[in-house]
Amino acid sequence: MKNDHIIQYPEEYSHCIGCSSCELFCSLVHDGVTGPCRGGIKLELGKLSTLMNKVYVCEHCEDHPCYEACPKKDRAMCVDENGTVYINEEECIGCGLCARACKLTPSRITMDKKNRKAHKCDLCRTREDGPVCIKRCPVVCLGLASDPLPYDPEKLGGAK
Amino acid sequence: MAKKKLFDKLPSCYAGKILRIDLTTKTTSIIPTEKYANDYIGGRALANRLYWDEVKDGNVPALSAENTLIYMNGPMSGTGLPYSGRAVMTGVSAKNIPEQYTHSSCGGYFGTVLKWAGYDGFIITGKADELTYVLIDDDKVSFESAEELRGAYVQATQEKLFEKYGRRSSSLVIGPAGENCCRHASIVTHADSAFAKPGFGAVWGYKNLKAVVARGTGTIAPADVDAVMRIHDWEDNPPKGKPETGDYLNTIEFAEFSGPTEPYRQVFNSCNPACNHRCMITRCGLTNPLDPNGDKVSMVGKCLDEQICIMRADNFFAFGAYIDFPRQNKPGNYKWMFPQVADPEDPLLDVYMQQYDGNLLNMWGPDFNFGTMINWCCNEYGLDKWDIGFWLFTWIYQCQEEGLFDDGKVDFGRPIDFEDPQFAKHILDCMTYRQGPMGDLLAEGVGRMIRALGKEKYGDTLRHGIFTRDGEERLTPVSWEASWGEPSHWQGRGFQGCEKNIWASMNLVNMIGARDEAGGGHSHDSYENYLTYKDDPCHSPLLIKATIHNNRRSEMKDSLVLCEYKDPDPGRPNLEVEFIKAAIGVDMTKEEIDHIADRGKLLERAILMRDHGRTRDMEVAEVYPWMTYEDPWGQTVTWDEWNDFVDLYYQAYNWDLETGWPTKEAWEDVGLDDIADFFEKEGKIPVENPNYVRKANPFDR
Numbered sequence: 066m067k068n069d070h071i072i073q074y075p076e077e078y079s080h081c082i083g084c085s086s087c088e089l090f091c092s093l094v095h096d097g098v099t100g101p102c103r104g105g106i107k108l109e110l111g112k113l114s115t116l117m118n119k120v121y122v123c124e125h126c127e128d129h130p131c132y133e134a135c136p137k138k139d140r141a142m143c144v145d146e147n148g149t150v151y152i153n154e155e156e157c158i159g160c161g162l163c164a165r166a167c168k169l170t171p172s173r174i175t176m177d178k179k180n181r182k183a184h185k186c187d188l189c190r191t192r193e194d195g196p197v198c199i200k201r202c203p204v205v206c207l208g209l210a211s212d213p214l215p216y217d218p219e220k221l222g223g224a225k
Numbered sequence: 226m227a228k229k230k231l232f233d234k235l236p237s238c239y240a241g242k243i244l245r246i247d248l249t250t251k252t253t254s255i256i257p258t259e260k261y262a263n264d265y266i267g268g269r270a271l272a273n274r275l276y277w278d279e280v281k282d283g284n285v286p287a288l289s290a291e292n293t294l295i296y297m298n299g300p301m302s303g304t305g306l307p308y309s310g311r312a313v314m315t316g317v318s319a320k321n322i323p324e325q326y327t328h329s330s331c332g333g334y335f336g337t338v339l340k341w342a343g344y345d346g347f348i349i350t351g352k353a354d355e356l357t358y359v360l361i362d363d364d365k366v367s368f369e370s371a372e373e374l375r376g377a378y379v380q381a382t383q384e385k386l387f388e389k390y391g392r393r394s395s396s397l398v399i400g401p402a403g404e405n406c407c408r409h410a411s412i413v414t415h416a417d418s419a420f421a422k423p424g425f426g427a428v429w430g431y432k433n434l435k436a437v438v439a440r441g442t443g444t445i446a447p448a449d450v451d452a453v454m455r456i457h458d459w460e461d462n463p464p465k466g467k468p469e470t471g472d473y474l475n476t477i478e479f480a481e482f483s484g485p486t487e488p489y490r491q492v493f494n495s496c497n498p499a500c501n502h503r504c505m506i507t508r509c510g511l512t513n514p515l516d517p518n519g520d521k522v523s524m525v526g527k528c529l530d531e532q533i534c535i536m537r538a539d540n541f542f543a544f545g546a547y548i549d550f551p552r553q554n555k556p557g558n559y560k561w562m563f564p565q566v567a568d569p570e571d572p573l574l575d576v577y578m579q580q581y582d583g584n585l586l587n588m589w590g591p592d593f594n595f596g597t598m599i600n601w602c603c604n605e606y607g608l609d610k611w612d613i614g615f616w617l618f619t620w621i622y623q624c625q626e627e628g629l630f631d632d633g634k635v636d637f638g639r640p641i642d643f644e645d646p647q648f649a650k651h652i653l654d655c656m657t658y659r660q661g662p663m664g665d666l667l668a669e670g671v672g673r674m675i676r677a678l679g680k681e682k683y684g685d686t687l688r689h690g691i692f693t694r695d696g697e698e699r700l701t702p703v704s705w706e707a708s709w710g711e712p713s714h715w716q717g718r719g720f721q722g723c724e725k726n727i728w729a730s731m732n733l734v735n736m737i738g739a740r741d742e743a744g745g746g747h748s749h750d751s752y753e754n755y756l757t758y759k760d761d762p763c764h765s766p767l768l769i770k771a772t773i774h775n776n777r778r779s780e781m782k783d784s785l786v787l788c789e790y791k792d793p794d795p796g797r798p799n800l801e802v803e804f805i806k807a808a809i810g811v812d813m814t815k816e817e818i819d820h821i822a823d824r825g826k827l828l829e830r831a832i833l834m835r836d837h838g839r840t841r842d843m844e845v846a847e848v849y850p851w852m853t854y855e856d857p858w859g860q861t862v863t864w865d866e867w868n869d870f871v872d873l874y875y876q877a878y879n880w881d882l883e884t885g886w887p888t889k890e891a892w893e894d895v896g897l898d899d900i901a902d903f904f905e906k907e908g909k910i911p912v913e914n915p916n917y918v919r920k921a922n923p924f925d926r
Contacts, residue, residue: 082494082507085334089498093305093453098237098444099498101341101393110392113380113416116507116523179442201457203501204494 068125068148069211071106071186071196076117078216079206083110083118087198087207094189094197104175104184106198120207122198123173123186125150131174131185134166142183151187159183226820228264228896231811235259237446238300238808239267240340243275244366246359248432249290249351251368258345264896267299267345269328269783270825272315276326277828277900279348283326283836287319287424288406288431290352296397296437297346299786303337303498304447304808307460308788310497312336312346317836318739319408319424320612322672322710325837326829327739329425330783331397332496333418335439338395342441349434356404358436360390363443371435376401378515378605379413386438394440400607402657403430408670409609409617409656416507416525418496421609422711422740424670448810456807459797460501487512494525502788514594514601514646524600526610598646602653613653615719616671616705616712618643621652623688623703635678636662672710680704693857700854707735707851714741715748717856723748725860726755726762728852729867730772733874734779736848737885738829742779749775763862763870769877777822784825824895827887831900834886834909841885842920845871850924864922881911 073081091105092098102108111117129150135142141156142163152163159181164174174185189196199207208215235241235258243256256275265271272295276283285291294316301309311332318327339346342361356371374382379400386396395414403410403426410426411419420426429435447453489510493503509523599618603610624630625641638661642648654660656667666674675684684704691699705712705719713719716735717728727748734742750771758765781801782789785808797803801818805811833839845868852862862870875882879891889910892901904910 076509077490080490080492080494080507080509082492082505084495084500085498086495086501089305092444093447093450096444097450098446099303099305099337099341100444101338101442113383114513114522115520116416116509116525201499201501203503204492 068127068150069188069209070124071120071122071188071198071207072210073120074206074208074214074216075218076206079204080116081108081118081120081206082116082204083108084203086201086203087120090197090201091186094192102175104177105186107171107173107175109171121169121171121173123150124169125186125188126168130166130168131163134162136160136162145190147190149188149190150185151190152183152185154182154184157182226816226894229813229817229820231263231266231809231813235262236300236448236809236811238304238448240298240343240345240443240445242344243297244344244347244361245279246347246349246366247351248349248353248357248359248368248434251353253366256348262300262345264821265825265828266784266821267301268297268786269313269315269330270780270821270828271784272297272313272328272346273825273828273832275346275348276315276832277835280836283317283832285317287317287321287324287428290350290432292317292428292432294349294425294428295346296349297786298336298340299784301785301787301804301808303340303445305450305453305499306447306804306808307457308495308497308500308502309786309804309808310334310337310500311786311788312339313783313786314412314420314423314425316423316425316428318422319406319410319427320609320670320672320710321423321739322676323837325709325739326832327423328783328829329420329423330786330789331412331414331418331420332788333395333414334498335395335397335414336786337445337498338393338441339439340441340445341443342439343443344439347437349429349432351432353433356433356435358386358396358398358438359434361437361439361441362390363441374435375404379607380416380605382436383415386436390438390440394438396436396438398436398607399426399429399434400605400657402606402608402668403427404435405657405659405668406430407608407656407659407668408673409612411603411607411609413604413607415496416523417604419607419609422611424609426607447808449807452803452807456803457499457501496525497788500788504788511597514598514650515605522601524597524604526600592644592646594646595643595649598649599653602650602657606653606657608653608657611714612671612712617652617656617667618649619719620671620675620704624683624686626690627686627688627703629683629686629703635683638662670710671704671712672706675704675706697859699857699859702854707741708732708848709735709739711735711740713851716741716851717860718851718854723856724759724858725856725862726750726759726765726768728856729762729862729870730768730775732848732852733772733870734776736844736871737874739833742776748772763866764873766873766877769870769873772874773877776826777819780822780825781818784821820895824897827892827895827897828900830887831892831897831904834904835907839885841871841875841881841883844885846923853924864924865919868919881913883914883917884909884911886911 085108087106088102088108089099092100092103107121109119132142132144132150137156141153144150161176163183164172164176167174174183194200239258241258245254261271265274275295280293296314298312311330313328313330315328317324342363356375358369358371360367360369382398383396397412397414406427408424408427411421412426413419489508491508494505494507495503496505505525507523507525510521511524513519513522603613639651655664659665659668685702687700688703701718707713707716715731730748754767758768762768805813872882880887886909889901
């Protein structure tokens with residue numbers, strides 16, 4: 066059972082072209098900067114010859130092992146009333162236990178070794194417009210799992 | 226106007242350093258960006274100033290250790306602003322005839338990653354003693370052997386570098402065409418974003434530079450994140466604006482379209498991070514033309530690929546007109562460049578759509594597989610698609626149609642066959658690898674090849690069989706070379722059968738530079754102005770004003786650096802003001818922005834004068850002959866008409882009518898007093914000649 070989270074639509078609906086807008090805007094709204102990868106959302110670039118790219122993002126699991134592993138539970142790793150698992154970075158000590166506890170592969174928690182902080186998706190929980198990655202994906206390949214799909218899976222064709 | 230100081234401390238949208246790389250000595254040094262950013266902002270304008278300062282004598286062969294290439298980002302790169310991921314490269318072009326200083330721009334992710342590594346740009350000089358790549362890994366820069374990459378295709382090279390440095394690294398690479406110093410060689414990044422037209426790939430090849438790799442852990446910050454977001458919101462839902470008259474295209478009709486023979490998926494996408502324009506086209510699931518039994522491939526391209534691959538468009542850029550695109554990958558908010566995405570409710574739309582009624586070109590039978598082979602070979606060999614698709618293959622076709630190959634003196638080593646994709650591959654193999662009887666000539670570039678074969682016959686012979694839609698035959702040369710060793714681009718003949726006001730304006734732009742000013746330099750003006758000069762454009766101060774306006778937009782597009790598919794945007798006249806405020810945090814007026822643009826433009830002229838002896842006679846002689854052939858409406862210019870137009874242009878810039886050199890005041894007006902002093906010592910500050918008489922027409926065709 067999972068709480069609401071970001072999903073990547075099937076390529077037949079919209080093709081992720083690896084532009085990295087999702088990562089870039091994640092950094093911009095959380096930190097005010099762009100950087101190689103803040104870690105809230107991770108883009109895995111495919112081979113250049115195929116341009117098949119994947120997006121990895123926290124699924125906000127109901128059993129949230131990352132939260133359970135945190136030595137500063139409820140201060141550093143927290144869960145809000147909607148089940149969104151988020152990090153209070155001021156309290157995070159960068160121990161990395163949450164990243165190791167994540168049951169998904171690759172781990173959806175990124176360690177910023179330089180600043181000794183963990184980063185993960187917080188679904189832009191304080192942002193009025195909702196997750197910025199969804200809003201700013203230029204090809205609409207991201208959505209919320211809880212939202213009605215913007216397409217009919219039955220009608221999705223294959224190659225044209 | 227005095228120079229405006231933009232900032233006291235370099236804003237955080239800049240990385241802060243420019244890297245000087247000497248391949249001969251394998252040494253590097255740093256130039257602080259701050260030294261230049263206030264006066265030259267970034268990109269092309271900054272590169273021009275750097276080049277002036279760094280290169281004391283640029284009259285050097287393109288293929289030489291002494292040729293200095295400058296790569297520059299702009300302040301927008303990496304900030305998250307839409308269509309801001311491009312960068313520019315300048316240096317002596319290997320393709321121009323004659324070789325001279327010019328520029329190119331490129332999309333992709335490299336520029337952003339380079340900034341994260343801490344650099345706004347780099348300067349390349351010297352020549353490595355073996356095939357080398359330069360690794361920029363944050364502060365650490367190293368020179369690595371690229372011998373194991375020798376001969377590798379563009380994508381294989383990038384994949385190998387990904388393996389070594391991770392998929393978050395980014396690289397600029399050359400393919401085998403660059404290694405073999407083919408003058409049409411490009412420098413490529415990611416999936417087919419390229420510095421292509423000036424043949425800088427050949428320069429890298431000569432310098433034994435296979436790639437520059439960047440990997441960074443730093444950050445870049447726009448001054449105002451909320452403003453960045455607001456700009457994106459606007460771009461996602463642009464208010465309706467009035468289209469301009471402009472560079473809409475002549476309609477072209479080809480013979481029966483052939484292929485594709487297998488299903489594939491076609492999507493729009495963007496070429497750089499945070500861009501919401503989706504102007505690139507990716508075709509997914511295609512058979513790899515170079516490895517038919519290998520994995521399926523996705524082929525990226527944009528307008529040009531559409532032309533080469535599809536070759537069946539009632540309009541040249543008929544995006545979406547005949548292909549069912551997936552649901553969300555659809556074109557974004559282009560500037561008013563393509564009539565089919567103009568506001569369908571605009572009352573003037575019909576007028577625009579009716580204006581352009583171009584030629585029936587009667588080219589080879591359009592063939593998806595033939596075009597795909599050209600595309601993929603260009604991608605993998607690292608070749609400029611424009612020159613290959615629009616010039617080389619049309620030249621072969623037109624020569625064949627005119628029987629110029631009938632005597633057997635030109636031997637391509639394989640029968641000409643436009644139905645066979647392997648013929649396309651054969652020609653590009655010969656060019657890339659300098660193989661076969663024509664290999665070396667092809668590698669020297671189409672313009673030089675034609676001169677070597679004999680331009681009078683193989684360049685200037687008139688092609689028959691091109692007709693206007695009313696059935697009248699129009700004769701143009703078999704080679705579509707227009708000026709400076711470049712094929713026609715918005716110059717009224719060839720593929721772009723635009724109206725006289727547009728091609729006259731574009732020829733002015735090309736005349737004072739060294740290449741076509743694609744994109745930002747496209748001709749734009751209001752419809753009301755167009756109506757005033759459409760019957761006599763060459764005597765219109767209004768058209769001169771529009772041309773200079775477009776020059777400025779082109780300069781700023783390449784200095785900020787933005788994308789030619791969006792800027793200038795007639796629907797958003799404050800675009801540059803808003804972008805500069807959001808990224809740099811500085812309030813600038815349009816006049817102040819124009820001032821920087823003019824400074825950049827004059828710096829280019831200074832380099833062309835200092836290093837290549839540029840004069841009026843030289844540049845008028847370069848562009849005039851192409852305009853003596855009839856456009857689709859039967860229009861030409863006379864010698865006096867064209868020179869009247871040039872006079873107006875020079876006067877508007879305050880340049881001397883006789884020499885084409887800027888006056889001392891012209892240099893000083895844009896804050897280039899030191900350059901005025903330089904030319905004063907050189908005797909190149911013009912003195913008004915009261916006895917100046919325009920030269921007689923030297924062309925008698």
